[in-house]
Amino acid sequence: MNSLAARTESMNRRSGTLPDGRRWDALERGFHCQLNGGILIAIDYIPGGESARIKGPVDGIADAELDQWFDWLFALNPALQRIVVSAPGRIRTTAVKEISRVDFYSRPELWYRGNNGGNFPLQWVESESGLRHPLRLAPLRGEIYRRHFYSLGMDLSLRHLDPEQDLELFTQWMNQRRVARFWEEAGDIAKQRRYIDQVLQDPHKSPLIASFDDVPFGYFEIYWAMEDRIAPHCDAQPYDRGFHLLVGNKRFLGNRFTRAWLNGVSHFLFLDDNRTQTLVGEPRADNIAMLKYLNETFGWQKITEFDFPHKRAALVQCERDIFFRAMGGV
Structure with a gap:
């Protein structure tokens, strides 16, 4: 099965789970998704759209509670470019937070286990052949x-x-x-x-x-x-x-x-x-x-x-x- 077919099959299912066991169920236009502790949030999304909206009791919820749902939604919907998070009782157009695909996947703490991340300062050195280049940090084992x-x-x-x-x-x-x-x-x-x-x-x-x-x-x-x-x-x-x-x-x-x-x-x-x-x-x-x-x-x-x-x-x-x-x- 190719990647497009796998994505389509996954999003067309009526229910499923994340790797950590949290459940999702399909709605007419979107999904019910479970946070830790059984709290449910709703995701409004029409496949092929550039935006999705998460609604639910998200005030005070740690970012890590939502990160896997962001990843799941972005990964299976390549057209999606931004996810807006809003809370119950707020005006629909008022967002608690908004995250773009670019900003989300640029966050090293979710996937990266290395020791650099751009923090090693620029220091120019010269090789034996006379080539000037930045000093490189020894990689983490x-x-x-x-x-x-x-x-x-x-x-x-x-x-x-x-x-x-x-x-x-x-x-x-x-x-x-x-x-x-x-x-x-x-x-x-x-x-x-x-x-x-x-x-x-x-x-x-x-x-x-x-x-x-x-x-x-x-x-x-x-x-x-x-x-x-x-x-x-x-x-x-x-x-x-x-x-x-x-x-x-x-x-x-x-x-x-x-x-x-x-x-x-x-x-x-x-x-x-x-x-x-x-x-x-x-x-x-x-x-x-x-x-x-x-x-x-x-x-x-x-x-x-x-x-x-x-x-x-x-x-x-x-x-x-x-x-x-x-x-x-x-």
């Missing part, structure tokens, strides 16, 4: 991002690769024929350990393991573009980011999973530093499947093609403002 994807009914999580825990699985993935075709890094476990050690020692890269419901499915090697080989081809700015990837668990191949992890990894990179305005990538120009996904997803687009010594590459980019207006909806 362990889990750094987690978000529920309603169309899948699954959590996507990202954590720092641990060689002691992940090397055997990483080696299996690198030696799959379809992975080796694009990565050109097939080899035994000793070779893969040398590869990972090089990544871990490089301050402009971080190796991540991605999981759905804590089942590892892929490897994402994120990097700062200014210090990367892509820099001359994309006019890299100080906080531009990019990533290389592989999906090693074949259970998680296909459009609905690709849309989720592409959304989630992009979201993480923008949350990891609020100064990041552009994400970039350089997949092989003949990787037709990946380019198709990118061109259809959340602000990513192919810009041009160029040559590396080892491949013909496609330059792809995603701009922060476009991404946050379009994200969710999965």
Whole structure:
């Protein structure tokens, strides 16, 4: 089932629950939704509309009580751009609060578990090759991002690769024929350990393991573009980011999973530093499947093609403002 069909099916059901068990029931034009303690709120929303309104006893309710309902409603309705919250007895046009899709998904505390968030001060340093770039904060070990994807009914999580825990699985993935075709890094476990050690020692890269419901499915090697080989081809700015990837668990191949992890990894990179305005990538120009996904997803687009010594590459980019207006909806 594709993401659009999954969203449609979910919103056409007459009832359901959030991951924490709180219940919703469909109304003629909207939903009854449950807060903790059994309190009910009503959501007025016509599918396809840009605005929704939450009505109920919300005065004094903590923001966390409503956050999951915001996420659920935004995620399953890509046209929705703002949610207005009002309380009983107030004039309908008077809002207690209003939140936009952009502002909601820009809040790092809901999904982000890292140690940066744009708080690491700008300090210019010079590499051995003479390149001036910002000093990069060493990434936090362990889990750094987690978000529920309603169309899948699954959590996507990202954590720092641990060689002691992940090397055997990483080696299996690198030696799959379809992975080796694009990565050109097939080899035994000793070779893969040398590869990972090089990544871990490089301050402009971080190796991540991605999981759905804590089942590892892929490897994402994120990097700062200014210090990367892509820099001359994309006019890299100080906080531009990019990533290389592989999906090693074949259970998680296909459009609905690709849309989720592409959304989630992009979201993480923008949350990891609020100064990041552009994400970039350089997949092989003949990787037709990946380019198709990118061109259809959340602000990513192919810009041009160029040559590396080892491949013909496609330059792809995603701009922060476009991404946050379009994200969710999965």
